[in-house]
Amino acid sequence: MNIEQNISAALIQAVKQLYDQDLPENQVSLQDTRAEFEGQITIVVFPVVRFSKKSPEATAADLGTYLQEHVAQVTGFNVVKGFLNLSIADSYWLNLLNSTLLDASFGTFKPNGQKVMVEYSSPNTNKPLHLGHVRNNLLGYSIAELLKANGYEVFKVNLVNDRGIHICKSMLAWQKWGNGETPESSGLKGDHLVGKYYVIFDKEYKKEIDALKQAGQTEEEAKKNAPLIKEAQQMLLAWESGDNTVVELWKKMNGWVYDGFAVSYKNLGVDFDKYYYESDTYLLGKDNIEEGLSKGVFFKKPDGSVWIDLTADGLDQKLVLRADGTSVYITQDIGTAQLKYDDFKMDQSIYVVGNEQDYHFKVLFLILQKLGKTWAKGLYHLSYGMVDLPSGKMKSREGTVVDADDLVAEMVETAKQKTEALGKVDGFSEEEKEALFYNIGMGALKYFLLKVEPKKRLLFDPAESIDFQGNTGPFIQYTHARIRSLLNKAAYASAPVKENTALSATELEMIILLSKYPSELASAAKGYTPATLANYLYEVAKMFNKFYHEVPPIIKEEDAGLKQQRLNLSSVTAGILKSGMRILGITVPERM
RNA sequence: GCCUUGGUAGCUCAGUUGGAUAGAGCAACGGUUUUCUAAACCGUGGGUCAGGGGUUCGAAUCCCUUCCAGGGUACCA
Incomplete structure (x- = not known):
């Protein structure tokens, strides 16, 4: 109590x-x-x-x-x-520090027996990752880690969108204009190479549209009649019928993309327990449509298309199967939800997907409930806002995107420059330097993206570099490194302080703040928001720095009890910063 | 049109189930190093919490309404 x-x-x-x-x-x-x-x-x-x-x-x-x-x-x-x-009474707070906070199990939760799946990333294989994907990946990863920290058994999954008309577009463009170019021959990262042809397709397609418009067609007609789009549609049909040439090309180009993604994922520090591929799942869901028809959840229109009427729930009528019997997006998602549940039998399933799909998930979850899926109540759409540039929305086809790989490289480079300018890496080996620059650069980037409430849209100005001072990742990393340095110099060993020691106002405030770590973890998980944890860690770091400046040098403290107590406080702080930042996917260095 | 999410300092953001005088960082200005790492610390200035109305002892927070911005809107994913 x-x-x-x-x-x-x-x-x-x-x-x-x-x-x-x-x-x-x-x-x-x-x-x-x-x-x-x-x-x-x-x-x-x-x-x-x-x-x-x-x-x-x-x-x-x-x-x-x-x-x-x-x-x-x-x-x-x-x-x-x-x-x-x-x-x-001070004695209460001191006891809290010496027993609860100092205990090795502080800030950890026992397994709660609940299983939760987090689906995130979910990229298309026709273009490289950009800043929007970065937000998704970091958010998904940290939510998963946050739930683990709260005692859940977590499965991270990635549903890769590896098929469809957009994939055929880059394939077709490569076939026509690629001259056999490969990542090896061009030196381009695989996902970037494929993305290049996606852009080329769009450019050539636009040319054709313009020509047709010149010839008197309307915009709509021209878009439909352009030879390139017809060819891409043909290619999709060929892919679906298992055409060998097309499937081989598809495998080859997707392979390039996966090699590229692997590098990006490694840089971002994210991972997955299982990959699902839409090429495997795109035909799923039709059984569920039959099930829904027999249960009277769905109804068939005269043209044979299948619908659900959600007007009673304040939504609209929604198509779930086309008249020609082919699937739409939601058909697949119904089937895939079933597949995922059959695979893992999880209590909760979280979809980390942008807020442009709010309506889609509302409908999806409602349909699954109406189909009588008991597990549907555990579904949650973790919706996040778009990342915008000062110029507005990022658009892959128009080249106004912040590329994920470029951004990572820039962040690491900036970290290097700033660190070297401060003269912080004297005595570091080359390897240590490299690791440090990476950790600081990524710390700045990750914290920058994660400190903002997921549902809010995020403004990123490429012209303005991400800060390394103040409410930032490096500030927290620095605070941790400073404490580690202190503890090392003091040859610190954790031990409760028995005797009565004095407690300054700042120290008292620190104990109270530190003691909130478990409840911060719990409420961040409950609200599905790493942002509150990020801001809490900042408060902790700030509080420590204040304390550190206020007290006389701890190492030179002659009162053994007081010295031990201050080191205890420092150690608990470092522990929280390290474990909290790890949940955010950020590594805190020992020295910086 | 309808649905939905936002609007807090010049900029980027916090702000618990409604609680005391709305807080940080950046930017600006001033100060702190013979003391454990100055990516730090201390201080100054900066606000019609988009506007209006309502509920309440009490509203940035809840309700209504207007304005602005983003997203969605039935056979794209």
Whole structure:
């Protein structure tokens, strides 16, 4: 039982004793005492007033007196308007530090027996990854790690969009204009090479459209009639019928892309337990359509197309199977959801997909519920906002994208320049330097993207480099390195401090902040947002730096108990920074 | 049109189930190093929380409405 629970219980008791009333638990409102007032825990007494039938001030005074008498740790109180500020004994906080925070299991959760799948990344194999994908990958990875940290068994999966008309476009362009170019012959990374032909297709396609428009066709007609698009559609049909030449070409080019993605994923530090490929799953879902028809969930229109009517749920009618019997996107997704569940039997399944698909997932989940899938209630769309440039949206075909590989390289280079300019790497081996530049560059990038609430859109200005100072990854990394250096110099060994030691205001504040780590992990997982964890870690780092500047050099401290206590505080801080940053996918260096 | 998500300092963002005088960072200005790493610390200035109305003891937070921006809108994924 922690102090908050203790006080909550005592508060309810106090209301019973003093006013003979039952205070509902949800009327108990505790918060941290603001820095300008005495005390650490504050009770907001307004909710109690209608039970006490006294003024807020009088009620607060009653309650304060009662709590001081009945709760051992409450050593004093003061009342400011309707706020009852409680002073908690230093001994309580010291004990918290020496027992709970110092315990090796602090900040870890026992397995909770729940299984959760996180699907993320889900790239198309016709172009390289860009900044939008980077956000997706980092978000998916860190959500998965966050859930692991909370005791879930997690499966990370990647559903690769490796087939379809857009894939045929780059294949066709390569066939026509590639002259047999390969990653080896061109020195281009495979995904970039394929992306190049996707762009070429689009350029040539536009030329044809323009020509047809000159000849008097409307835009719409021209788009439909252009020879290139017809050829691409033919190629798709050939692929679907298993045409050997097309399938071989498809395998070859996809192979290039996978080699390229492997490099990008490694750079981003993300991984997957299982890959699903749409070329395997695109025919799934038709059985579920039959199932839905027989259950009366779906209905057939005269032309043979199958629909679901969701107007009663505030949505529209939605097509689930074309009149010619072919699938649409949602057909596949119904089938794939079933497949994933059959494979893993997970309690929860999270789709990390951009907010442009909000409607799609709303419909998908509703359909699965109506089909009577008991597991449908565990489905969650982790929707995130687009990454925009100052000029607006990124568009692959127009070349206005921030390429993932370029960005990573730039970040590492910037880290190198800044680090060398600060003269921080004297005495580092080449390997150590390289690792450090990578870790700092990626730390800056990852923190920059993850500190923002997922659902908010994100503005990225390529002209303005990502910061390395202030509320940034490198700031937190630096704080960690500094603490490690301190602990090494002090030959630190973890040990509780038995004797009574003094506690400064900052140290007390630190203990309170550090003790919140587990609940921060829990609420970040519950809200599916690494952003709150990122911001918490920043608070922790900032608090440590303040402490570090305030106290005299710890190493030279002669009072052994005080020295040990300050090292303990530093060590707990470093531990939280390291494990929290790891959940964000960020490595904190020992030295920097 | 309809649905949906946003709008907080010059810029980028925090802001718990509604709680005290709305906070950080960057940028600007000033200060701190014979003391454990100055990617740090301390200070100054900067706000009609998009506008209006409502509920409440109390609203950036909840409700209504207007404006602005993004996304979606039935056989693309």
